[in-house]
Amino acid sequence: MELASKLSLEIFGKPFILEKRIELLHAIEAHGSISKAAKAVPMSYKSAWEAVDTMNSLSPEPIVCRETGGKDGGGTTITAYGKKLLENYEVLKEEHTRFLKRLSELTDIESGSLKTIERLAMQISARNQMQAEVITVEPENVNAKIGLRLKSGQLLVSVITKEAVEDLHIAEGQTVTAIFKSNTVSVSLKDKDEEKEETDLSNRVEGVIKKIEKDVKNAKVLVDIGKHDTVVSVMPADVLEKLGLHEGSFVKAVIKASDIMIGR
Structure with missing residues:
Protein backbone atom coordinates (compact mmCIF):
# COMPACT_ATOMS: atom_id res chain seq x y z
CA MET A 1 0.00 0.00 0.00
CA GLU A 2 1.37 3.42 -0.95
CA LEU A 3 0.36 7.06 -0.54
CA ALA A 4 -0.88 8.80 -3.68
CA SER A 5 -2.21 12.26 -4.42
CA LYS A 6 -3.08 14.27 -7.51
CA LEU A 7 -1.35 17.62 -8.02
CA SER A 8 -3.60 20.48 -9.12
CA LEU A 9 -3.22 24.25 -9.19
CA GLU A 10 -6.00 26.79 -8.60
CA ILE A 11 -6.54 30.40 -9.61
CA PHE A 12 -9.20 32.51 -7.90
CA GLY A 13 -10.38 29.37 -6.08
CA LYS A 14 -11.07 27.49 -9.34
CA PRO A 15 -9.21 24.44 -10.70
CA PHE A 16 -6.73 25.69 -13.28
CA ILE A 17 -4.14 23.01 -13.92
CA LEU A 18 -5.09 19.38 -13.37
CA GLU A 19 -2.97 16.36 -14.29
CA LYS A 20 -5.45 15.44 -17.05
CA ARG A 21 -5.12 18.91 -18.53
CA ILE A 22 -1.34 18.65 -18.40
CA GLU A 23 -1.60 15.40 -20.38
CA LEU A 24 -3.80 17.21 -22.89
CA LEU A 25 -1.32 20.06 -23.28
CA HIS A 26 1.55 17.63 -23.85
CA ALA A 27 -0.56 15.81 -26.44
CA ILE A 28 -1.38 19.09 -28.21
CA GLU A 29 2.32 19.92 -28.25
CA ALA A 30 3.12 16.50 -29.72
CA HIS A 31 0.35 16.29 -32.32
CA GLY A 32 -0.37 19.93 -33.20
CA SER A 33 -4.05 19.06 -33.34
CA ILE A 34 -6.64 19.14 -30.61
CA SER A 35 -8.66 16.31 -32.17
CA LYS A 36 -5.60 14.03 -32.26
CA ALA A 37 -4.61 15.17 -28.77
CA ALA A 38 -8.10 14.38 -27.42
CA LYS A 39 -7.88 10.84 -28.81
CA ALA A 40 -4.40 10.36 -27.34
CA VAL A 41 -5.35 11.39 -23.77
CA PRO A 42 -8.19 10.15 -24.23
CA MET A 43 -11.15 12.51 -23.86
CA SER A 44 -13.91 13.80 -26.08
CA TYR A 45 -13.19 16.57 -28.56
CA LYS A 46 -15.74 18.76 -26.77
CA SER A 47 -14.18 18.14 -23.35
CA ALA A 48 -10.74 18.94 -24.74
CA TRP A 49 -11.86 22.31 -26.08
CA GLU A 50 -13.73 23.11 -22.87
CA ALA A 51 -10.55 22.37 -20.89
CA VAL A 52 -8.49 24.59 -23.20
CA ASP A 53 -11.03 27.41 -22.99
CA THR A 54 -11.06 27.19 -19.18
CA MET A 55 -7.27 27.33 -18.95
CA ASN A 56 -7.02 30.23 -21.39
CA SER A 57 -9.76 32.12 -19.55
CA LEU A 58 -8.15 31.75 -16.11
CA SER A 59 -4.57 32.22 -17.28
CA PRO A 60 -2.98 35.72 -17.38
CA GLU A 61 -1.69 34.80 -20.85
CA PRO A 62 -2.97 32.35 -23.51
CA ILE A 63 -1.71 28.80 -23.11
CA VAL A 64 -3.09 27.30 -26.32
CA CYS A 65 -3.71 29.09 -29.61
CA ARG A 66 -5.46 27.94 -32.76
CA GLU A 67 -3.78 28.75 -36.06
CA THR A 68 -5.64 28.88 -39.34
CA GLY A 69 -4.45 28.66 -42.92
CA GLY A 70 -1.22 27.22 -44.18
CA LYS A 71 -0.67 24.16 -46.36
CA ASP A 72 -2.04 21.86 -43.66
CA GLY A 73 -5.04 24.04 -42.89
CA GLY A 74 -3.69 25.30 -39.58
CA GLY A 75 -3.62 23.57 -36.22
CA THR A 76 -3.42 23.98 -32.45
CA THR A 77 -0.19 24.98 -30.73
CA ILE A 78 1.14 25.63 -27.24
CA THR A 79 2.28 29.21 -26.68
CA ALA A 80 5.67 30.13 -25.23
CA TYR A 81 3.88 30.92 -21.95
CA GLY A 82 2.19 27.51 -22.09
CA LYS A 83 5.51 25.72 -22.61
CA LYS A 84 6.99 27.54 -19.63
CA LEU A 85 3.96 26.56 -17.58
CA LEU A 86 4.53 22.90 -18.49
CA GLU A 87 8.17 23.16 -17.42
CA ASN A 88 7.22 24.72 -14.07
CA TYR A 89 4.54 22.09 -13.49
CA GLU A 90 7.12 19.33 -13.94
CA VAL A 91 9.26 20.94 -11.24
CA LEU A 92 6.27 21.07 -8.90
CA LYS A 93 5.34 17.50 -9.78
CA GLU A 94 8.84 16.30 -8.93
CA GLU A 95 8.73 18.04 -5.53
CA HIS A 96 5.22 16.68 -4.93
CA THR A 97 6.38 13.13 -5.69
CA ARG A 98 9.40 13.54 -3.43
CA PHE A 99 7.15 14.78 -0.61
CA LEU A 100 4.83 11.77 -0.94
CA LYS A 101 7.81 9.41 -0.93
CA ARG A 102 9.17 11.02 2.22
CA LEU A 103 5.72 10.94 3.81
CA SER A 104 5.44 7.23 3.02
CA GLU A 105 8.75 6.60 4.77
CA LEU A 106 7.39 8.25 7.92
CA THR A 107 4.04 6.47 7.82
CA ASP A 108 3.26 2.84 8.60
CA ILE A 109 0.04 2.50 6.59
CA GLU A 110 -0.47 -1.17 7.40
CA SER A 111 -0.59 -0.55 11.16
CA GLY A 112 -2.22 2.85 10.84
CA SER A 113 0.50 4.55 12.87
CA LEU A 114 2.42 7.72 12.12
CA LYS A 115 6.06 7.86 13.09
CA THR A 116 7.74 11.26 13.27
CA ILE A 117 5.52 12.97 10.73
CA GLU A 118 5.79 16.26 12.62
CA ARG A 119 9.25 16.68 11.07
CA LEU A 120 7.67 17.45 7.70
CA ALA A 121 6.15 20.65 9.09
CA MET A 122 9.01 21.57 11.37
CA GLN A 123 10.14 25.21 11.35
CA ILE A 124 13.88 25.64 11.87
CA SER A 125 15.31 28.55 13.85
CA ALA A 126 18.67 28.52 12.03
CA ARG A 127 18.94 31.80 10.12
Missing part, protein backbone atom coordinates in the same frame (compact mmCIF):
# COMPACT_ATOMS: atom_id res chain seq x y z
CA ASN A 128 21.01 30.45 7.22
CA GLN A 129 19.08 28.07 4.96
CA MET A 130 20.49 27.91 1.44
CA GLN A 131 19.66 25.82 -1.60
CA ALA A 132 22.59 23.77 -2.84
CA GLU A 133 23.42 20.99 -5.28
CA VAL A 134 25.15 17.86 -4.00
CA ILE A 135 28.30 17.43 -6.09
CA THR A 136 30.17 14.80 -4.05
CA VAL A 137 29.43 12.25 -1.34
CA GLU A 138 32.54 10.84 0.37
CA PRO A 139 31.77 8.19 3.05
CA GLU A 140 34.31 7.69 5.85
CA ASN A 141 34.26 5.33 8.84
CA VAL A 142 31.57 7.15 10.82
CA ASN A 143 30.86 10.36 8.94
CA ALA A 144 30.54 11.44 5.33
CA LYS A 145 31.73 14.60 3.61
CA ILE A 146 29.09 16.17 1.38
CA GLY A 147 30.31 18.59 -1.28
CA LEU A 148 27.78 21.34 -2.05
CA ARG A 149 27.56 23.94 -4.80
CA LEU A 150 25.51 27.05 -3.95
CA LYS A 151 23.50 29.03 -6.50
CA SER A 152 26.35 31.53 -6.62
CA GLY A 153 28.73 28.74 -7.68
CA GLN A 154 30.66 28.92 -4.41
CA LEU A 155 31.36 25.64 -2.66
CA LEU A 156 30.72 24.27 0.82
CA VAL A 157 31.52 21.00 2.55
CA SER A 158 29.24 19.51 5.19
CA VAL A 159 30.26 16.69 7.50
CA ILE A 160 27.33 14.57 8.69
CA THR A 161 26.97 10.98 9.85
CA LYS A 162 26.73 8.15 7.32
CA GLU A 163 23.43 7.24 8.98
CA ALA A 164 22.06 10.69 8.10
CA VAL A 165 23.17 10.22 4.49
CA GLU A 166 21.26 6.94 4.33
CA ASP A 167 18.17 8.30 6.10
CA LEU A 168 17.98 11.29 3.76
CA HIS A 169 18.96 9.25 0.70
CA ILE A 170 21.55 11.86 -0.22
CA ALA A 171 23.17 11.37 -3.62
CA GLU A 172 25.08 13.42 -6.18
CA GLY A 173 22.95 15.70 -8.31
CA GLN A 174 20.24 16.24 -5.70
CA THR A 175 19.08 19.66 -4.54
CA VAL A 176 19.26 20.01 -0.76
CA THR A 177 19.20 22.76 1.85
CA ALA A 178 22.39 23.72 3.68
CA ILE A 179 21.48 24.88 7.20
CA PHE A 180 23.74 26.60 9.74
CA LYS A 181 23.23 29.01 12.63
CA SER A 182 24.29 32.64 12.36
CA ASN A 183 26.51 32.46 15.46
CA THR A 184 28.67 29.79 13.80
CA VAL A 185 29.68 32.14 10.96
CA SER A 186 32.81 34.24 11.40
CA VAL A 187 33.25 37.25 9.12
CA SER A 188 36.40 39.24 8.40
CA LEU A 189 37.71 41.60 5.76
CA LYS A 190 38.93 39.97 2.57
CA ASP A 191 42.49 40.92 1.64
CA LYS A 192 42.67 41.38 -2.13
CA ASP A 193 46.11 39.75 -2.19
CA GLU A 194 45.05 36.88 0.07
CA GLU A 195 45.05 33.39 -1.43
CA LYS A 196 42.07 31.20 -0.74
CA GLU A 197 42.87 28.41 1.71
CA GLU A 198 41.03 25.14 1.23
CA THR A 199 40.76 22.84 4.26
CA ASP A 200 38.63 19.86 5.20
CA LEU A 201 37.46 21.51 8.42
CA SER A 202 36.20 24.88 7.28
CA ASN A 203 34.44 26.54 4.39
CA ARG A 204 34.97 30.02 3.07
CA VAL A 205 32.57 32.02 0.92
CA GLU A 206 33.16 35.56 -0.25
CA GLY A 207 30.83 38.48 -0.69
CA VAL A 208 29.93 42.06 0.17
CA ILE A 209 28.28 43.23 3.38
CA LYS A 210 24.79 44.26 2.36
CA LYS A 211 23.42 45.35 5.73
CA ILE A 212 24.43 45.67 9.38
CA GLU A 213 21.98 45.79 12.27
CA LYS A 214 23.25 46.29 15.79
CA ASP A 215 22.29 47.13 19.33
CA VAL A 216 24.40 47.73 22.43
CA LYS A 217 25.59 44.12 22.68
CA ASN A 218 25.26 42.37 19.34
CA ALA A 219 25.51 42.97 15.61
CA LYS A 220 23.88 41.10 12.73
CA VAL A 221 25.85 41.16 9.49
CA LEU A 222 24.23 40.21 6.16
CA VAL A 223 26.72 39.20 3.47
CA ASP A 224 25.58 39.03 -0.16
CA ILE A 225 27.46 36.14 -1.80
CA GLY A 226 25.67 36.35 -5.17
CA LYS A 227 22.58 34.97 -6.93
CA HIS A 228 20.28 36.28 -4.17
CA ASP A 229 22.05 34.18 -1.51
CA THR A 230 22.81 35.89 1.80
CA VAL A 231 24.92 34.59 4.67
CA VAL A 232 24.01 35.97 8.09
CA SER A 233 26.51 36.27 10.95
CA VAL A 234 25.80 37.42 14.51
CA MET A 235 28.73 38.68 16.60
CA PRO A 236 29.37 40.94 19.59
CA ALA A 237 29.13 44.63 18.68
CA ASP A 238 32.63 45.35 19.96
CA VAL A 239 34.06 42.62 17.68
CA LEU A 240 32.37 44.28 14.71
CA GLU A 241 34.11 47.54 15.57
CA LYS A 242 37.51 45.87 16.04
CA LEU A 243 37.24 44.13 12.66
CA GLY A 244 36.41 47.41 10.95
CA LEU A 245 33.41 45.97 9.14
CA HIS A 246 30.89 48.24 7.46
CA GLU A 247 28.28 48.06 4.72
CA GLY A 248 30.01 47.64 1.37
CA SER A 249 33.04 45.84 2.80
CA PHE A 250 34.37 42.92 0.73
CA VAL A 251 34.57 40.05 3.22
CA LYS A 252 35.03 36.34 3.72
CA ALA A 253 32.61 34.26 5.79
CA VAL A 254 33.95 31.06 7.35
CA ILE A 255 31.78 28.15 8.53
CA LYS A 256 33.03 24.84 9.92
CA ALA A 257 31.94 21.80 7.93
CA SER A 258 30.64 20.17 11.11
CA ASP A 259 28.32 23.16 11.70
CA ILE A 260 26.49 22.70 8.40
CA MET A 261 23.38 20.52 8.54
CA ILE A 262 21.60 19.22 5.46
CA GLY A 263 17.85 19.11 4.89
CA ARG A 264 15.76 17.47 2.17
